[in-house]
Amino acid sequence: xxxxxxxxxxxxxxxxxxxxxxxxxxxxxxxxxxxxxxxxxxxxxxxxxxxxxxxxxxxxxxxxxxxxxxxxxxxxxxxxxxxxxxxxxxxxxxxxxxxxxxxxxxxxxxxxxxxxxxxxxxxxxxxxxxxxxxxxxxxxxxxxxxxxxxxxxxxxxxxxxxxxxxxxxxxxxxxxxxxxxxxxxxxxxxxxxxxxxxxxxxxxxxxxxxxxxxxxxxxxxxxxxxxxxxxxxxxxxxxxxxxx
Amino acid sequence: xxxxxxxxxxxxxxxxxxxxxxxxxxxxxxxxxxxxxxxxxxxxxxxxxxxxxxxxxxxxxxxxxxxxxxxxxxxxxxxxxxxxxxxxxxxxxxxxxxxxxxxxxxxxxxxxxxxxxxxxxxxxxxxxxxxxxxxxxxxxxxxxxxxxxxxxxxxxxxxxxxxxxxxxxxxxxxxxxxxxxxxxxxxxxxxxxxxxxxxxxxxxxxxxxxxxxxxxxxxxxxxxxxxxxxxxxxxxxxxxxxxxxxxxxxxxxxxxxxxxxxxxxxxxxxxxxxxxxxxxxxxxxxxxxxxxxxxxxxxxxxxxxxxxxxxxxxxxxx
Amino acid sequence: xxxxxxxxxxxxxxxxxxxxxxxxxxxxxxxxxxxxxxxxxxxxxxxxxxxxxxxxxxxxxxxxxxxxxxxxxxxxxxxxxxxxxxxxxxxxxxxxxxxxxxxxxxxxxxxxxxxxxxxxxxxxxxxxxxxxxxxxxxxxxxxxxxxxxxxxxxxxxxxxxxxxxxxxxxxxxxxxxxxxxxxxxxxxxxxxxxxxxxxxxxxxxxxxxxxxxxxxxxxxxxxxxxxxxxxxxxxxxxxxxxxxxxxxxxxxxxxxxxxxxxxxxxxxxxxxxxxxxxxxxxxxxxxxxxxxxxxx
Numbered sequence: 073x074x075x076x077x078x079x080x081x082x083x084x085x086x087x088x089x090x091x092x093x094x095x096x097x098x099x100x101x102x103x104x105x106x107x108x109x110x111x112x113x114x115x116x117x118x119x120x121x122x123x124x125x126x127x128x129x130x131x132x133x134x135x136x137x138x139x140x141x142x143x144x145x146x147x148x149x150x151x152x153x154x155x156x157x158x159x160x161x162x163x164x165x166x167x168x169x170x171x172x173x174x175x176x177x178x179x180x181x182x183x184x185x186x187x188x189x190x191x192x193x194x195x196x197x198x199x200x201x202x203x204x205x206x207x208x209x210x211x212x213x214x215x216x217x218x219x220x221x222x223x224x225x226x227x228x229x230x231x232x233x234x235x236x237x238x239x240x241x242x243x244x245x246x247x248x249x250x251x252x253x254x255x256x257x258x259x260x261x262x263x264x265x266x267x268x269x270x271x272x273x274x275x276x277x278x279x280x281x282x283x284x285x286x287x288x289x290x291x292x293x294x295x296x297x298x299x300x301x302x303x304x305x306x307x308x309x310x311x312x313x314x315x316x
Numbered sequence: 317x318x319x320x321x322x323x324x325x326x327x328x329x330x331x332x333x334x335x336x337x338x339x340x341x342x343x344x345x346x347x348x349x350x351x352x353x354x355x356x357x358x359x360x361x362x363x364x365x366x367x368x369x370x371x372x373x374x375x376x377x378x379x380x381x382x383x384x385x386x387x388x389x390x391x392x393x394x395x396x397x398x399x400x401x402x403x404x405x406x407x408x409x410x411x412x413x414x415x416x417x418x419x420x421x422x423x424x425x426x427x428x429x430x431x432x433x434x435x436x437x438x439x440x441x442x443x444x445x446x447x448x449x450x451x452x453x454x455x456x457x458x459x460x461x462x463x464x465x466x467x468x469x470x471x472x473x474x475x476x477x478x479x480x481x482x483x484x485x486x487x488x489x490x491x492x493x494x495x496x497x498x499x500x501x502x503x504x505x506x507x508x509x510x511x512x513x514x515x516x517x518x519x520x521x522x523x524x525x526x527x528x529x530x531x532x533x534x535x536x537x538x539x540x541x542x543x544x545x546x547x548x549x550x551x552x553x554x555x556x557x558x559x560x561x562x563x564x565x566x567x568x569x570x571x572x573x574x575x576x577x578x579x580x581x582x583x584x585x586x587x588x589x590x591x592x593x594x595x596x597x598x599x600x601x602x603x604x605x606x607x608x609x610x611x612x613x614x615x616x617x618x619x620x621x622x623x624x625x626x627x628x629x630x631x632x633x634x
Numbered sequence: 635x636x637x638x639x640x641x642x643x644x645x646x647x648x649x650x651x652x653x654x655x656x657x658x659x660x661x662x663x664x665x666x667x668x669x670x671x672x673x674x675x676x677x678x679x680x681x682x683x684x685x686x687x688x689x690x691x692x693x694x695x696x697x698x699x700x701x702x703x704x705x706x707x708x709x710x711x712x713x714x715x716x717x718x719x720x721x722x723x724x725x726x727x728x729x730x731x732x733x734x735x736x737x738x739x740x741x742x743x744x745x746x747x748x749x750x751x752x753x754x755x756x757x758x759x760x761x762x763x764x765x766x767x768x769x770x771x772x773x774x775x776x777x778x779x780x781x782x783x784x785x786x787x788x789x790x791x792x793x794x795x796x797x798x799x800x801x802x803x804x805x806x807x808x809x810x811x812x813x814x815x816x817x818x819x820x821x822x823x824x825x826x827x828x829x830x831x832x833x834x835x836x837x838x839x840x841x842x843x844x845x846x847x848x849x850x851x852x853x854x855x856x857x858x859x860x861x862x863x864x865x866x867x868x869x870x871x872x873x874x875x876x877x878x879x880x881x882x883x884x885x886x887x888x889x890x891x892x893x894x895x896x897x898x899x900x901x902x903x904x905x906x907x908x909x910x911x912x913x914x915x916x917x918x919x920x921x922x923x924x925x926x927x928x929x930x
Contacts, residue, residue, distance in 0.1 A: 122815070148817035156815065162808040165801065173805045176798070177817040219816065355728055357735070414917060416728045417670035420735075421861045422917070425910040428858060436903040551739055554732060596750070599743035606740035613733050614721045 073100050075135060075227050075258050076152070081120055082129030090116045092282040093130065098227060101274075103249065103259045105290065107266040108279035109302070114262040115157065117279065118229050121260075122154045123147050135226065149177055151226035157235055160216035163205025167196050167215055170204050174219030182222060189218045192251065210241035214248065221252065228252065230261040234268075246272050270294045278302070322460075329463045331580055332573075336470040337531045339572035341549075342556045343477055343565060344524030350563035350623075351485065352517030353497035355416045358407075358423030360549035361430040362400050362522040366529025367539045368434065369396040371447045374534075381442035389453050393530045400526030404519045412514050427550070434541040446540025450533050470531060474569070477524060481565050493517060494563075552579065555609045561619030570621060579605065640771045642888045648776050648845060650883020651783035655838035656856055657863035657875035658790060659831025665807035665870025665927070666827045667719070669730040674835060674860065675853030676741035681707040681836030682843045682852060683749050686756050696756045696840055697778055704836045711832040712825065714741075738854070746850050754848040756840070779841040786837055787876050790830065794872060799826050807870045858906065859886070862913035868927025877924060882909050 077097040084090035090113045098104045106114045119125050121132050123144045132140045134150055142150070162170050171189060175182035190197035193214045199207060204215050213233055220228055233249065234242040242265060250272050253259050263269035270276050273290035278299060286299055293299050341363060348354045356362075373392040377384030387395075411422040434441050441447065454465035484490050496503040496510050504510050533539045552575060560571020579601065586597035612619065656678060663671045684703040685696050692699070718737055722730050763773040793800040799822065806813040806823045814820055842852060863882050867874020886909065890902045916923060 144815055145817055145820070148815070154815055156812070159809055159812055162805045162812065164808050165805055169801050169805075172798070173801060173813075173816055173818060176802060176819070223817070355731065410914060410918065417731050418865075418917060420672075420731055421670060421858075421865075422914065425858055425913065429907050429910060432904055432907060436901065551735060554735065558732065596747050599747040602743040603740050603747070606736045606743070609736040610718055610733060610740075613725075613729055613736075614718075617725070617729060 073135075074098070074133070075100055076121065076260060077133040078117065078121065078130070079133065080130040081117070081127050081132065081140075083120055083125055083127035084116070085125060090282050091120065091127075094279065094282065094284060095130075096277045096284070096287070098258050098260050100258055101253070101256075103253050103261065103273050105266075105269045105273040105276040106260070106262045106279060107264075107269060107276060108285070111281075112279040113282040114279055115231050116282075118154070118231055118260065118262055121147070121229060122152065148223070151223070152229065153220035153223055153225035153227075154229040155216045155220045155231060155233065157231040161204045161212055161219070163203065165204060166201050167204050167207070168200040170215050170219050171196075171222055174222035177223060185222055185224065189221060192221075192255070193218050193248070209237050210244060213237070213241075213245055217248065217252065221257070225257065227258045227260060230259060232262055232264055234263065234265055242268060267294070326460060326463060329460065329467050331577060333463070333467045333470050333535060334580070335573040335576040336467070336474050337528050337535065338553065338556060338576050339474050339569045340470075340477055340531065341525055341528035341553050342560070342568040342572040343474075343481060344521045344528065345553050345557055346521075346562065346565060346568040347481065347517055347524065348521035349557065350568070351490065351493045351497065352514055352521075353416070354412070354514065354518055354521075355420045356423050356518070356521065357420040357550055358425075358427035358430075359525055359553050361423070361427035362404065362525040363529040363532070363549050364427075364430055364434065364539075364541075365400045365403060366396040366526025367533040368441060368447070368529075369399050369526070370530035371450045371533045371539050372440070374451050375447060375449060378442075378447075380445070381438075381447055382440040383447070389451075389534065393527060396526045396530040397523040400529075401519050401523045404522035405515065408515045408518045412511065412518060424550075431541050441541075444541055446538060447533075448538045450537045450539065452534045452537055466535065470535075473527070473531070477527075478565055478569065485565065489513075489516075552605065555605055557619075558609060558617070559612050559619055561621035561623065563623035564619070564621045567619050567621035571619065574620075575605065575608075578608070636769060638888075638891060639769075642891045643884065644770075644772065644776060646884035646887030647880070648779050648841075648883070649887060650880035651780050652838045652842050652845075652879075653856070653859050653863050653883045654876045654879025655783055655786060655834040655841070656860040657867070657879045658787075658872045659835050660860050661864040661867065661869055661872055661875040661927070662803070662807070662827050662831055664864060666803060666810070666823060667730075668810070669727045669734065670861065672731065672734040672857065673714075673737040673741060674831065675855075675857040676738050676745075677707060677711055677832050677835040677853070678839030678842070678856060679745055679850060679853035680710055680741060680839075681832075682756070682839040682848055683745050684836075685840050685843070686749070686754055686848050689756055696844055697782070700837060700840055703840065704833045707836040708829050708832045711828050715824070715828050738857075742850060742853065749850070751850050756843045756848050775844050779845060782837060782841065786834060790834070790872055793830070799823065803827060855906070858913075859883075859909035862909040862916075865913050865921075866916050866923055868923025868925035871923065871925040871927040874923055874925035874927055882912060885909075885912065 074097045078095055080093045080095050081091050082089070082093055094113065094117050096104070096106070106117060108114050116125065120127055123142045123146070127141055131138050134152060139147060139150060162173060165173065171186055172182065175185065195211055196214055196218055199211070204212065207215065217230070217233070230249070234245050237245065246268055249259060249261065261269065270290045270293050275289050276287065276293045277284060278286035278293070286293060286296065288296070341359070345356065345359060348356045370392045372382050373385045373387045373395055374389065375383040376386055407426055411419055414422060435443055452466065453469060454462045457465060492503065492508055492513055496508065496513055500510055556571040556575045557568055559575060560569070561567025582601045582604065586594050586601070589597060656674065660671060660674050663669065663674070681703050684706045685699055688699045688702060689696050714737060718733055719730065722733055757775070761773045761775055763771040765771055794804055802813070802818045802823050803826060805818060806820060810820065813823070839852060842856070859882050863878035864875050866881060867876070867878030886905050889905060889908055
C-alpha cells in the first residue's frame with residue numbers, strides 16, 4: 073500500500089524549474105532515502121509534497137488521494153509531518169511547549185502521546201522545561217522530530233536530519249530514525265550522508281539535476297559501483313546545473 | 317468675466333508652483349527610497365532645515381529671531397542644501413545601518429527632535445510664532461509677472477534636478493545603487509562599499525529636500541514649526557511617490573502634480589460648504605488621500621509609471 | 635527626597651505604566667506580524683474618544699467604561715486588519731509600514747472629523763491627592779492607573795504562559811514559517827495579537843486621558859516613546875516592553891529633577907527627546923534590547 077507517491081512532478085521557484093519529472097513512492101513500514109549532489113532537487117522534492125512550492129505538472133498522492141499543491145497547513149492536517157533542515161524548533165519555547173505546539177492541530181488530549189514521545193526520547197523529558205534554543209544540536213533535532221511526531225502522522229518527512237552534526241551524533245540520529253520507523257511511522261528522508269543513510273534505508277532514490285537517476289533497495293544502491301563513484305567516496309561528483 | 321479668468325489663471329499658477337516644489341521634494345525622496353531603498357520618514361525635518369536656513373539667511377535684521385544676513389537667494393539655497401547635507405551625514409552615520417522600519421522610526425524621531433528645537437530655541441527661530449516677511453524672488457515685479465517668474469524659477473530648478481538625477485541614474489553609480497537596493501549581499505560580494513553608496517544616496521536626497529524647503533519658505537514668505545507636521549510634508553510625499561511610481565523620476569514628478577492637484581482641488585470644493593463643516597472637511601481630504609494610498613499599495617504598488625531599468629552598456633535598446 | 639518621590643518618581647511610574655501597556659502591543663505586532671505599526675498610537679486615540687462619548691451618554695466613571703470601549707476599539711482594529719493589512723500580508727515589510735503610516739493619518743482624521751480638535755476632559759474636576767503615611771502624595775487616579783496596568787500586564791503574562799493560543803503567539807514570534815509548518819492556525823494568532831494589542835492600547839489611552847486630558851494628538855505623541863520602549867526591551871519580547879516602558883517613563887520624568895541646585899539642568903521642552911535618545915543608544919549598542927529580542 074503506497075502511503076505517499078510522487079508521480080512525475082514538475083515545478084520550481086518562480087521562473088527557475090528545479091524538478092523535471094520526478095517519481096517516487098513510500099510504502100507502509102519503509103524508510104526511503106533521497107540522495108544526490110547539491111542542487112539535484114532533493115529538498116525541493118520534499119517541499120513539493122508539503123505544498124511549499126508550486127507544482128506545474130504531475131501529482132502528489134497520500135494514501136491514493138491527490139494532495140498536489142495543497143497548502144502546508146492543510147497537508148499537516150492530512151497526516152504528513154515535515155521537519156525542515158534548519159529553523160525546525162521554537163528556540164524561546166521550552167522543550168515541552170515545543171512538543172505541545174506540535175500537537176496544536178489535535179482536538180483530543182495530547183498528554184498520552186506526549187508521554188510516549190518522552191519514552192522514545194528520554195533526554196527530552198529530562199530537559200522538558202528548558203528553552204529549546206539552549207540545547208545542543210543533536211538534542212534540538214530530537215525536539216524537532218518529537219514535535220513532528222506529536223500528531224502521529226501517516227508519514228514523516230525529514231530534511232537532512234544529520235546536517236551539521238558531529239559523527240557521533242549522526243549515528244544517534246540514524247538510530248532514532250530507525251526507532252521511529254519500527255514504532256510504525258514510514259519515513260521519507262533527504263540526506264547528504266549517503267552511505268550511512270542507505271545503510272538504514274529500505275529503498276533509496278538518487279536524484280540528479282531534478283530527475284530520477286538510480287533507484288533500488290538500500291543495499292543494492294550501496295553496492296552499485298556507479299552510485300559509489302558518484303557519492304560514496306570514489307571519483308568526482310557530477311557538476312550540477314539548475315538551482316542557484 | 318475677465319476677472320474670473322484672471323483669478324483662475326493665478327490659481328493655476330499657484331497650483332503649478334506648489335506642485336513643482338513638491339515635485340522637487342518627491343524627487344529627493346525618490347533618490348533615497350526609489351533608488352537606494354531607504355525609508356526616510358523624517359522628510360519633514362530636512363524640508364524644515366532647508367526652509368529655516370533660507371529664511372534666516374535672507375531676512376532683514378529682526379529682534380525676535382536670528383537674521384539680518386540678507387544674503388542673495390542662491391547663496392541661501394546652497395547654504396540650506398549644505399547644512400542639510402551635513403546633518404544628513406551625521407544622521408546617516410548613526411542610522412543607516414538600521415533595517416528599514418527601524419530607520420523609519422529613527423528618522424521620525426529626528427524630525428520630531430528638529431521640531432522641538434524649532435519650538436524651543438526661540439532666540440534663533442522665534443519659536444512657534446515662526447519667521448515672517450521672508451523675501452521672495454521677483455516680488456517687486458507687477459502681478460502676474462512676479463508669480464509667473466517665480467513659477468519659472470521653480471520649474472527651471474525642477475528640470476535641472478530631474479536631468480541631473482536621470483544622468484546619475486543611468487550612470488555606473490546609478491546602476492550600483494539599484495544593485496544594492498535589489499540584492500545587498502551580491503553587491504557586497506562584488507566588492508561594492510554598500511555603506512558609502514547608501515550614505516551618498518541619503519545625503520543627496522536630503523539636500524534636494526532642503527532645496528524644496530527653501531523654495532517653500534520664499535514662496536509662502538512665512539515659515540513656522542508646524543510646517544513639519546507629519547501630514548503635509550512626509551505623508552503626502554510618500555503618497556505622491558507611491559502613486560506616481562517609485563524608482564522612476566518621471567513618476568515622482570507626475571505623482572507630485574497629481575496628488576497636489578487632488579489635494580488643492582478638494583480644498584476648493586470644501587470652501588463651498590458652510591463654515592462649521594468646512595473646518596472639518598480638511599480631515600475628510602486627509603482621509604481620502606490616505607485611502608488613495610492604500611488602494612495603490614494593494615492594487616498598483618508599482619505606481620502609475622513603473623520603474624524603468626537603465627540598460628546595461630552594449631545592450632541594444634528594445 | 636520626598637519631593638523627588640512625589641513629583642518625579644510617581645509620575646514617572648504612571649507614565650511608564652502607560653508606555654508599557656502601549657509598547658506590549660507594538661512589540662507583539664513587530665514579533666508576530668513582522669512590521670512596525672505606526673498606527674498603534676491612533677488605536678489608543680480611538681479608545682479614548684469612544685470612552686469620552688460613553689462618559690457623555692452615561693455619566694459613568696471612564697475607568698468603569700473601559701470594558702465597553704475595549705470592545706469597540708478591538709472591533710475597529712479587526713476591521714482595519716481585514717481591510718488594510720490582510721491584503722498586504724505577503725508584501726514586503728516596508729509596504730506594511732507605509733500602509734500603517736497612512737492608517738495613522740486616516741484614523742486620526744476620522745477622530746478629528748467626528749469629535750473635533752478641541753481639548754476635552756474625561757474626568758472633570760480636580761482630584762485632590764491623598765497623603766499616605768504622612769509622606770506619599772498619591773491621587774486615587776494614579777493608584778487606579780498603576781494598579782490597572784499591573785492587572786493587565788499580569789493578564790498578558792497568564793495568556794502567554796498558560797494558554798494554548800498564548801504559546802502559539804510566542805511560537806509564531808519565534809518563527810512564522812515554522813508555525814505554519816507545524817499546523818498552528820496563524821490567522822487566529824494574528825487576530826489574537828490585534829485583540830490583545832488593541833485592548834492594552836485602549837487602556838493605556840484612557841489612563842493617559844484620565845491623568846491629563848483628551849487630545850487628538852495623544853496617540854502620535856506616545857508613538858515614539860512606545861517604539862523606544864519596545865526596542866529597549868527587545869523587539870518581540872512582551873516582558874521587555876513592560877520593563878522598557880517603565881524605564882522610559884521614569885527616565886522622562888526624573889530627567890527634569892534639579893539634581894544640582896534649584897533649577898532643572900535638562901530643559902523640560904526636550905523631555906520627549908529622551909525616549910528617542912535611549913532608543914538610538916540601544917539600536918547602536920545592543921539592537922536586540924535588554925531581553926534579547928529579534929535583531930535584524
